[in-house]
Amino acid sequence: MANQALAARAAARPAVEINERQARLDLLVRRIGKIGLYINPIFAYFFLWAPIVVLIVFSFNDGGSVSTWQGFTTRWYENIFNNAIAAGTESARFTTENMLGAVRNSLIVGLSSTLLSTIIGTMVAISLVRGRFPGKRALDAVLYLPVVIPEITQAISLAIFFKVIFDFAEMQTGINATTGFGTIIIGHVAFCISYVTIVVRARLADMNPRLEEAARDLGANEWRTFWRITFPLILPGVLAGGLLAFTLSLDDFVVTFFNSGIGTSTLPLFVYGMLKTRVPPEINAISTLMLLASTALVAISLGMQGRGSRRA
């Protein structure tokens, strides 16, 4: 339609202003643009998905090759479930048992940091939207810093910080503290708070403050107003923020890498160890399972958000 309009306009004003060659050129540009607008997404989606598809397909490949198809098998998955992965060195053994240990560690870290950061983040989001106190703007700016400061900087800052604290504690009291779950969780909460705050805050900003005023006018105190009015209304935001924190924590490698201790390595650390030393053929199967798990998590979170927005 638009093409015809363009051609018609070109034809309507012949020779003088827009000559025919220019109009034809414009049409050509439009066609190329249209073709490009379809080729680009094809290329981009292929680029985003091909590596993942290859990974999944070759997790069913018989023989260890990652490029030549040698027949269908499920034995890598069976090995995982039968506790029969045999790879790695004396110092870093990649067994199912160790992997499950890493999954367990990831869940401990993920759930603790999610709980802490969701509570702290929701509280600060409320204070930023509804509260009034000196230094609010500064706090607002500081809250965005963990999002923009490079992860590696956060990771090594914390590592040095803990070392200084632990050395000091040892000198003063003789207690020999080391890095472990505590240090990992502290680091994860430090960056998760910001993300939770951003999500909850957006939800709060959408909420009508008169609902709270109405509750107070009807005689509810602050506490009752919060639990009966505010909290149910921002709950979808709180849950979405919590899920974001959980995924960020489960996915985090850099902060964990620099602040974990013996026996507290999480799943990303386990995978990294496998990639850096000898790659067992089971890794494609492990990756596929991780993919499945995170897809399930996304589905749950989208479902939750969808339900939340319909209610509001």
Next chain:
Amino acid sequence: MASITRRRPGPKQSGFMLALPAILWLTLFFLLPVVIVFVVSFLSRGRGGAGELPFTLANYERVWDVFRPIIIDSVWVAFVTTVICLLVGYPLAFFISTRKDPRMRSFALFMIILPFWTNFLVRTYALQTILGREGIVNTVLLNLQLLSEPAQLLNTPEAVILGLVYGYLPFMVLPIYASVERFDFRFVEAAHDLGANDIRAFLRVVLPLTLPGVIAGFILVFIPTIGAFVTPDLLGGTRGIMIGNLIQQQFRGSGNQPLGSALSVVLMAMVMIALLVYIRFGDKER
């Protein structure tokens, strides 16, 4: 608004106690550590690679003398990554936001975000296997007789750029999508009616009005890529090393923590400059 709603006599200060846990946590476990890194970057290397008095500028001198090429390379890699993300991401975001069926639009967006939710290491590993000497790219090229021997694809700066584009493309697409979706296409019709062709209409109308999204995407891709550590570590080998790897090396075993801290401060400074540029030029809408 404030003048319309009944002003209730309340305390001058409210909500501070709610903010207190976050203030304490961020001060203690974010700001204080950053300050410590800043201080350590001026210390000398002591026992076990830790910092020791006296104060010195030697770390920064060494960063300038020895590591300058790698820092420049890192900026270059981050810049090229961001430009490629922009060139791929803009038309992609444009395509997604101009789908007429809203279900199709959500689906197209979902297909961009889903890979981003899967573990970063797993995605990088997927690229590693594809680019490897016996990987699928080399195998296909050899079978098509386009190559006589496997090409060195892995452990190159190009592999790092590819990995970073792969990892951060959604960060470019999402903000651009948001601003193209808000764009009123009647402006384009108006431009056409005034005699502009497609190129002119794009350059003079569409691009300026979607520029906030482009700049936001630029910052969202540039900042994490310049400090990247995992991608160059797994895909770059020794030739694709970046500033993040340098920092990590100084903290491994008995490294040199003051030097690593100095590198970290330089990295932070570069990110801050990028942010200031964004605040100065990008965020005009607010």
